[in-house]
Amino acid sequence: MNPFVPMIEFQHVRRTFGRTVAVDDLSLSVLPGEIFAFLGPNGAGKTTTIKMLVGLLHPSQGTIRVAGWDVVEHPREAAQLIGYVPDEPFLYDKLTGREFLDFIARVRGMSPRQAQERIAQQAELFQLEDFLDQLTETYSHGMKQRIVFASVLLHDPPLLVADEPMIGLDPRSVRLVKDLMRARAAEGKTVFISTHTLALAEEIADRIGIIHRGRLIFVGSLAQMHQQGLMQDKNLEEFFLELTNTQLQSQSSTDTFTPADSLPTSTPAIPEALPPSQHRSASA
DSSP states (O other), rough: OOTTTSSEEEEEEEEEETEEEEEEEEEEEOOOOEEEEEEEEEEHHHHHHHHHHHHHOSSEEEEEEEEEEEETHHHHHHHTTTTOOSSSSOTTHHHHHHHHHHHHHHHHTOOOOHHHHHHHHHHTTTTTTTTSBBBBGGGOHHHHHHHHHHTTTTOOOOEEEEEEETHHHHHHHHHHHHHHHHHHTTOOOEEEEOOSSSHHHHHHEEEEEEEETEEEEEOOOOHHHHTSSSTTTTHHHHHHHHHHHHHHHHTTOOSSSGGGGGSSSOOOOOOOOOOOHHHHHHHH
8 A cells, every 4th residue: 555645535525414414524534554543522423434434324425535445436345445343343143253253254255264264363363262162142242342353354454443442342452452553553554443532542543533513623643732732731631622612612502403614613723744654753
C-alpha cells in the first residue's frame, strides 16, 4: 500500500434516518500505517459511521472509499480489505470456536490447508487453545471477543475496524489487543477504532477525531494539540469534555433534526499534515 494514499476516505458523507441526521457532512482521510481513534458521546454518530465504512449502511449522500474502492459501487472489493469487529460479538452458538473460524476462512476463500494454518496462528496469537474446541455458547464475553478478533484477521486485511474493541476483555487481553494494533500499524496497516475509553485513545492513537451530534468537530494528533497549545494542562478526557460541552451548549436550542448550515463552524481543527510515523516520533 502507498503510505500517502488514504486507506479510508469520507467525502461529504451524510446519513439520515427520517428527519434525524445521524452523520452530517463528514470528510476525513486516514492513511496506511495509522491508528485512528474515533471518539464521541453516546448517539454522536460513531457506530453509524463505522457501519457505513464497512458496508452495512449506505450513506444518504457523499462517498466512502477504502484504498480507492467506493464501498457502495464496489462493495466486494472493499470488503476484502476490511476486518470488522462490531460492538457486540456475534457467533454461532452450536459451533465450536474452531468450527466458526473454519467457516469464516472458507467464506474468505481459503483452502483447507491455508485455513488450518491461519487458524493455528490466530489461536496462538489470541491464546484460544484452552477453549477453541468448546461450543461458543459456553464462552464468556471476553472469550467471544477474542474469537471475533481472530476471525476478522484470518485473511490479514490491511484495514482493521473495531467498534468498542475492549469491552469485556480482561487486562491481559486488553494488552494483547493494544500490542496487536501497534504491530499492525508498524506493518503499514490501518487501524480505525471507536471507543469511549479515552485513556486507550491517548495511549495508542496517532490521531483522534471527535464527532458530536453527527458532525466531526475535531481532528488532530496529540502531539499537534500540545504544540498548538490546545491541550494546555488538560489531558484528553478534560479536553474531550470541554469541547463536547461547548458544542452541546451552543446547540441546546436546536431540534433532533439539525440542518447542516445552522451548526457552528468555529471549532478548531488541526490540519492532517503529519504521516503516522511522524505522529509517533513527535509524541514519544
